[in-house]
Amino acid sequence: MSSHTAIGRTRWAIAEGYIPGWSNGPEPQMASHETCCILNAGGQPAQVSITVYFEDRGPAGPYTLTIEPRRTRHLRFNELADPEPIPADVPYASVIESDVPIVVQHTRLDSRQAENALMTTIAFAAD
Amino acid sequence: MSSHTAIGRTRWAIAEGYIPGWSNGPEPQMASHETCCILNAGGQPAQVSITVYFEDRGPAGPYTLTIEPRRTRHLRFNELADPEPIPADVPYASVIESDVPIVVQHTRLDSRQAENALMTTIAFAAD
Amino acid sequence: MSSHTAIGRTRWAIAEGYIPGWSNGPEPQMASHETCCILNAGGQPAQVSITVYFEDRGPAGPYTLTIEPRRTRHLRFNELADPEPIPADVPYASVIESDVPIVVQHTRLDSRQAENALMTTIAFAAD
Amino acid sequence: MSSHTAIGRTRWAIAEGYIPGWSNGPEPQMASHETCCILNAGGQPAQVSITVYFEDRGPAGPYTLTIEPRRTRHLRFNELADPEPIPADVPYASVIESDVPIVVQHTRLDSRQAENALMTTIAFAAD
Numbered sequence: 001m002s003s004h005t006a007i008g009r010t011r012w013a014i015a016e017g018y019i020p021g022w023s024n025g026p027e028p029q030m031a032s033h034e035t036c037c038i039l040n041a042g043g044q045p046a047q048v049s050i051t052v053y054f055e056d057r058g059p060a061g062p063y064t065l066t067i068e069p070r071r072t073r074h075l076r077f078n079e080l081a082d083p084e085p086i087p088a089d090v091p092y093a094s095v096i097e098s099d100v101p102i103v104v105q106h107t108r109l110d111s112r113q114a115e116n117a118l119m120t121t122i123a124f125a126a127d
Numbered sequence: 128m129s130s131h132t133a134i135g136r137t138r139w140a141i142a143e144g145y146i147p148g149w150s151n152g153p154e155p156q157m158a159s160h161e162t163c164c165i166l167n168a169g170g171q172p173a174q175v176s177i178t179v180y181f182e183d184r185g186p187a188g189p190y191t192l193t194i195e196p197r198r199t200r201h202l203r204f205n206e207l208a209d210p211e212p213i214p215a216d217v218p219y220a221s222v223i224e225s226d227v228p229i230v231v232q233h234t235r236l237d238s239r240q241a242e243n244a245l246m247t248t249i250a251f252a253a254d
Numbered sequence: 255m256s257s258h259t260a261i262g263r264t265r266w267a268i269a270e271g272y273i274p275g276w277s278n279g280p281e282p283q284m285a286s287h288e289t290c291c292i293l294n295a296g297g298q299p300a301q302v303s304i305t306v307y308f309e310d311r312g313p314a315g316p317y318t319l320t321i322e323p324r325r326t327r328h329l330r331f332n333e334l335a336d337p338e339p340i341p342a343d344v345p346y347a348s349v350i351e352s353d354v355p356i357v358v359q360h361t362r363l364d365s366r367q368a369e370n371a372l373m374t375t376i377a378f379a380a381d
Numbered sequence: 382m383s384s385h386t387a388i389g390r391t392r393w394a395i396a397e398g399y400i401p402g403w404s405n406g407p408e409p410q411m412a413s414h415e416t417c418c419i420l421n422a423g424g425q426p427a428q429v430s431i432t433v434y435f436e437d438r439g440p441a442g443p444y445t446l447t448i449e450p451r452r453t454r455h456l457r458f459n460e461l462a463d464p465e466p467i468p469a470d471v472p473y474a475s476v477i478e479s480d481v482p483i484v485v486q487h488t489r490l491d492s493r494q495a496e497n498a499l500m501t502t503i504a505f506a507a508d
Contacts, residue, residue, distance in 0.1 A: 007394050007476060007507050013134050015164040015199065015232035016247055037396040039434055039474040053166060053199045072396065072434045072474035093166035093199035093230070095134060103474070103505045105396035108245065109498075117236075118489065118500040119245040120397055121375065124230045124252065125505065126134050140261050142291040142326065142359035143374055180293060180326045220293035220326035220357070222261060235372065244363075246372040248502065251357045251379065253261050267388050269418040269453065269486035270501055307420060307453045347420040347453035347484070349388060362499065371490075371499040378484045378503050380388050 006042025008101040011126035016106065017052070017092035019078050034077045036096065039103040040067040046098045052077075052086060053093045060084055067102070096123065133169025135228040138253040143233065144179070144219035146205050161204045163223065166230040167194040173225045179204075179213060180220045187211055194229070223250065260296025262355035265380040270360065271306070271346035273332050288331045290350065293357040294321040300352045306331075306340060307347045314338055321356070350377065387423025389482035392507040397487065398433070398473035400459050415458045417477065420484040421448040427479045433458075433467060434474045441465055448483070477504065 019034050040046040049062040063080050067073045077086050077094075086092060096104050104123040146161050167173040172195055178188040190207050194200045204213050204221075213219060223231050231250040273288050294300040303316040317334050321327045331340050331348075340346060350358050358377040400415050421427040430443040444461050448454045458467050458475075467473060477485050485504040 007392060008505065011134060013166055013168065013230040015166040015230045015249075016162070016201070016234050017164075017199075018201075035397070037398075037472070037474065039394055039396040039476075041394065041432075041434060041474075041476050051168075053168060053197060055199055055201070059197050070434060070440050072398075072436055072472060074397070074399075074436065074472040091164070091199060091201040093164065093168075095166075095168050103394040103396045105502065105505075106247075107397050107500065108247075117245040117371075118498040119234065119247040119373075120487075120489075120500040121232065121248045121502045122396075122505050124135065124232075124249050138261060140293055140295065140357040142293040142357045142376075143289070143328070143361050144291075144326075145328075178295075180295060180324060182326055182328065186324050218291070218326060218328040220291065220295075222293075222295050233374075235374075244372040244498075246361065246374040246500075248359065248375045251262065251359075251376050265388060267420055267422065267484040269420040269484045269503075270416070270455070270488050271418075271453075272455075305422075307422060307451060309453055309455065313451050345418070345453060345455040347418065347422075349420075349422050360501075362501075373488065373499040373501040375486065375502045378389065378486075378506065 006101040008039070008103040009125040010098050010101055012096040012104040012123040013094070013126065014106045014123045015093045017077065017094055018108070019086060019088045021089035033109055035107045036075045036077065036094070037072065037105040037107060038067055038075065038096070039072045040069060040100070042100055043069045044100050045069055046100045046102050048102065049097045051095045055091055060086070133228040135166070135230040136252040137225050137228055139223040139231040139250040140221070140253065141233045141250045142220045144204065144221055146213060146215045148216035160236055162234045163202045163204065163221065164199065164232040164234060165194055165202065165223070166199045167227070168197060169227055170196045171227050172196060173227050173229050175229065176224045178222045182218055187213065260355040262293070262357040263379040264352050264355055266350040266358040266377040267348070267380065268360045268377045269347045271331065271348055273340060273342045275343035287363055289361045290329045290331065290348065291326065291359040291361060292321055292329065292350070293326045294354070295324060296354055297323045298354050299323060300354045300356050302356065303351045305349045309345055314340065387482040389420070389484040390506040391479050391482055393477040393485040393504040394475070394507065395487045395504045396474045398458065398475055400467060400469045402470035414490055416488045417456045417458065417475070418453065418486040418488060419448055419456065419477070420453045421450060421481070423481055424450045425481050426450060427481045427483050429483065430478045432476045436472055441467070
């Protein structure tokens with residue numbers, strides 16, 4: 001059992017995406033957010049590129065980031081700014097590509113009402 | 128890394144389906160709904176066909192739609208009307224087929240009680 | 255696109271299982287429950303067999319059922335009775351086997367507190 | 382249909398991980414927790430090793446455990462102690478390895494607010 005071998009795939013998709021338009025509760029933990037959790041368990045840095053798709057306009061991005069070897073990154077979609085922010089209250093989807101194998105999981109914390117709600121799924125791993 | 132290549136499969140299934148019978152909170156965001164999120168990341172339009180299965184009657188559908196290239200569509204099952212609406216408070220399941228690769232994710236927002244609840248999963252991708 | 259072809263696999267696993275010990279809200283919709291949603295989209299009846307695994311005793315089952323062609327079945331684990339009921343407030347896991355391809359999804363509605371919580375995932379599909 | 386054959390894979394990943402910093406409600410059921418549910422459906426004991434990855438430091442672990450044949454284990458990450466506890470309110474990810482096939486599912490119960498929230502997903506199964 002080798003714990004530091006790369007694991008995952010290089011192309012992932014999340015068909016669901018939605019940044020709730022408002023929040024309740026203490027910041028930053030309880031701010032409504034949609035997160036793309038990425039694990040780079042291997043020994044090489046991962047050059048990651050995210051493209052965001054919408055219902056009625058062309059895609060945004062790519063948003064690029066580097067994840068160091070043997071590190072995870074929990075990226076909030078509402079913190080993406082370059083080349084443009086993702087608007088709230090609009091449905092979107094995303095494709096996540098990397099030059100080395102990574103694992104991608106999608107999570108939303110929705111605190112629009114007094115009590116928060118959570119959802120998560122492993123993203124779709126392309127062959 | 129080519130961001131506009133098709134990703135996904137052409138046949139998907141969601142075994143869980145249930146439109147809650149009532150809602151709480153402001154419309155349309157907080158109306159109870161069950162959503163089929165579809166991503167067509169490729170360069171060709173996707174001709175999509177949805178068949179809905181029940182516990183005690185034959186299937187409904189097909190419900191057909193087109194998703195333009197490089198677009199997503201977040202389809203609410205309770206908005207399906209042709210050939211027939213999906214009844215509320217009845218368990219169902221669905222098969223989603225496309226002529227080009229797509230990615231399908233299933234989400235429910237349940238606002239029957241004062242605070243909403245969320246769940247999501249990537250659908251089952253047939254080989 | 256053939257809507258009535260079998261889809262899925264013949265062996266599935268759900269590692270999470272837990273029937274909450276109490277409930278809030280109107281029965282039966284708001285009773286805490288853990289559901290195994292099964293879709294048989296094909297043209298043959300599915301003979302399904304469920305085995306339940308625990309932390310500190312041997313497995314229970316098999317629980318057997320038949321799902322007619324082109325039907326779904328949303329089975330509540332707390333309604334299983336033969337050969338024995340699943341105890342509440344005890345962790346378990348399950349393996350679902352069928353003689354024809356099916357799709358399996360796992361959902362829990364937890365209404366132990368005033369507001370319900372939901373979770374779902376497509377089960378693990380064995381090769 | 383052989384109910385006691387091993388099912389699953391030997392290497393799994395969960396990209397999302399987060400132990401909420403506080404709780405509401407009766408212990409232990411309502412304590413905020415993040416769980417790694419593991420099923421060993423086969424006839425041999427599973428020697429399991431968990432490595433935990435962070436955003437800004439090197440990995441922790443391995444955490445090791447044995448799961449007996451035909452048993453499940455619902456492991457709370459906040460109960461891991463050797464070689465070191467997982468800190469609360471910090472994002473992490475995990476890789477779960479076994480010498481025999483297992484199935485891994487990830488669940489969080491978040492009770493930081495008055496009403497609990499739930500999420501679950503089957504982990505990513507490496508090839």
